[in-house]
Amino acid sequence: MGLELYLDLLSQPCRAVYIFAKKNCIPFQLRTVELLKGQHLSDAFAQVNPLKKIPTLKDGNFILTESVAILLYLTHKYKVPDYWYPQDLQVRACIDEYLAWQHTTLRRNCLRALWHKVMFPVFLGEQVSPKTLTATLTELDVTLQLLEDKFLQNKDFLVGPHISLADLVAITELMHPVGAGCQVFESRPKLAAWCQRVEAAVGKDLFQEAHEVILKVKDSPPADPIIKQKLMPRVLAMIQ
Amino acid sequence: MGLELYLDLLSQPCRAVYIFAKKNSIPFQLHTVLFLEGQTCSKEFSQINSLQKVPVLKDGDFILTESSAILIYLSCKYQVADHWYPSDLQTRSRIHEYLGWHADNIRGTFGVTLWIQVLAPHIGTQVPEEKVKRNRTYMDRALQQLESKFLGDKAFLVGQQVTLADLMLLEELMQPVALGHDVFVGWPKLAAWRGRMEAFLGAELWQEAHNPIFNILEQMAKKTLPVPPPEFQTHMLLRISKIP
Numbered sequence: 001m002g003l004e005l006y007l008d009l010l011s012q013p014c015r016a017v018y019i020f021a022k023k024n025c026i027p028f029q030l031r032t033v034e035l036l037k038g039q040h041l042s043d044a045f046a047q048v049n050p051l052k053k054i055p056t057l058k059d060g061n062f063i064l065t066e067s068v069a070i071l072l073y074l075t076h077k078y079k080v081p082d083y084w085y086p087q088d089l090q091v092r093a094c095i096d097e098y099l100a101w102q103h104t105t106l107r108r109n110c111l112r113a114l115w116h117k118v119m120f121p122v123f124l125g126e127q128v129s130p131k132t133l134t135a136t137l138t139e140l141d142v143t144l145q146l147l148e149d150k151f152l153q154n155k156d157f158l159v160g161p162h163i164s165l166a167d168l169v170a171i172t173e174l175m176h177p178v179g180a181g182c183q184v185f186e187s188r189p190k191l192a193a194w195c196q197r198v199e200a201a202v203g204k205d206l207f208q209e210a211h212e213v214i215l216k217v218k219d220s221p222p223a224d225p226i227i228k229q230k231l232m233p234r235v236l237a238m239i240q
Numbered sequence: 241m242g243l244e245l246y247l248d249l250l251s252q253p254c255r256a257v258y259i260f261a262k263k264n265s266i267p268f269q270l271h272t273v274l275f276l277e278g279q280t281c282s283k284e285f286s287q288i289n290s291l292q293k294v295p296v297l298k299d300g301d302f303i304l305t306e307s308s309a310i311l312i313y314l315s316c317k318y319q320v321a322d323h324w325y326p327s328d329l330q331t332r333s334r335i336h337e338y339l340g341w342h343a344d345n346i347r348g349t350f351g352v353t354l355w356i357q358v359l360a361p362h363i364g365t366q367v368p369e370e371k372v373k374r375n376r377t378y379m380d381r382a383l384q385q386l387e388s389k390f391l392g393d394k395a396f397l398v399g400q401q402v403t404l405a406d407l408m409l410l411e412e413l414m415q416p417v418a419l420g421h422d423v424f425v426g427w428p429k430l431a432a433w434r435g436r437m438e439a440f441l442g443a444e445l446w447q448e449a450h451n452p453i454f455n456i457l458e459q460m461a462k463k464t465l466p467v468p469p470p471e472f473q474t475h476m477l478l479r480i481s482k483i484p
Contacts, residue, residue: 051341051389064333066340073333089316090302096309103343150290240484 003028006056008035009213013067014055015172024080083162094159098166109140110176117180163201171198179214243268246296249452252411253307254295264320278472311404323401334398338405353416418453
């Protein structure tokens with residue numbers, strides 16, 4: 001059967017996996033699982049991943065979840081260029097450090113920014129109080145500052161002069177609030193310059209292709225009431 | 241100077257790093273950074289880690305944070321036994337898969353007990369009851385997924401041998417246990433796994449690493465816990481407000 005990737009480009013970690021596979025010419029069959037239609041909650045998909053989450057990789061009988069695990073698996077199996085996850089122990093450790101840090105910080109805050117600013121009102125028809133939205137956007141701001149001050153600093157990319165898995169994971173996260181209409185780069189020239197470098201390294205066409213869905217997310221039609229009911233508990237758990 | 245580790249053994253990820261280094265006879269200089277004395281926010285420590293968190297590894301000029309990154313770095317640099325972080329791609333991937341899930345479901349969940357029982361009351365406040373209840377629900381849900389999705393009938397999380405994943409999980413689960421809330425009750429597979437982990441690590445290392453967390457309730461009762469400086473108490477109150 002070959003490699004299969006279960007993805008929805010609406011999701012940040014799915015975008016990172018998609019871009020990585022495409023950029024490295026890794027042959028795979030794309031299985032689209034539409035989150036906003038609740039397809040990840042279907043019995044059929046539960047056979048693939050009982051935790052009902054994407055991205056999911058299926059390589060023969062081997063099924064793997066969690067985007068960082070998937071990226072590392074693809075890195076090793078397909079022997080991609082060294083700069084993605086270098087042999088150098090310290091550079092590699094810096095990538096591991098970023099990938100560990102980002103789960104509960106950038107990832108979480110980018111997700112909350114999208115849902116509080118756009119998805120709750122537009123897709124779910126649920127009002128979000130101005131206080132909640134302000135708090136979420138403030139936390140995002142704090143995280144963006146940490147990204148600049150602790151990780152990027154004066155380097156071209158997050159861990160050195162070359163793009164790595166860290167940059168790919170970070171940029172796909174940041175496109176979430178960008179898709180929500182947040183001013184992520186406008187007052188942050190360092191981050192904006194880094195974003196341009198990452199986009200150039202990935203390739204403009206591929207970058208735009210991967211982000212087409214998220215950049216149109218504000219135009220999502222409202223959810224069907226049945227879908228909404230199915231999605232709500234998981235959405236609330238996801239953005240805690 | 242050699243390897244330096246900045247740790248507070250009250251912290252779950254710090255214990256994981258400490259136990260790993262000791263078990264693998266990795267020589268290091270221990271710098272204890274006491275959370276309760278506000279030392280993570282000191283000017284001195286902030287030079288080492290601007291994020292003001294432990295654990296931190298310092299290897300010459302190289303500084304590394306995040307316990308999973310530290311454990312992987314130590315595994316590779318000191319060429320520890322393969323079972324900790326196997327070279328087999330699929331097994332190694334399972335470790336990363338677990339660590340991804342762990343970040344979202346375990347971290348931030350099992351550490352709340354220390355805040356509820358010790359840190360909040362110690363500075364004269366309380367974690368609201370609704371947050372306590374919610375935390376119990378999150379812990380139960382995580383334990384259920386741990387037994388069914390990760391451990392199953394295996395001896396350890398990703399196979400028949402101990403890996404970094406097991407150590408990271410063990411220290412998280414030991415946090416509430418050390419504070420009198422036995423999370424293993426009702427989860428026989430996890431309880432058996434814990435027994436295997438304890439046996440593997442050995443009684444001496446077990447006691448040594450868990451001494452501070454095992455004794456903290458008694459210290460609180462005897463009023464011998466250090467009082468955090470006022471600015472640090474403000475920082476602690478902010479942390480409490482962020483508990484989901």
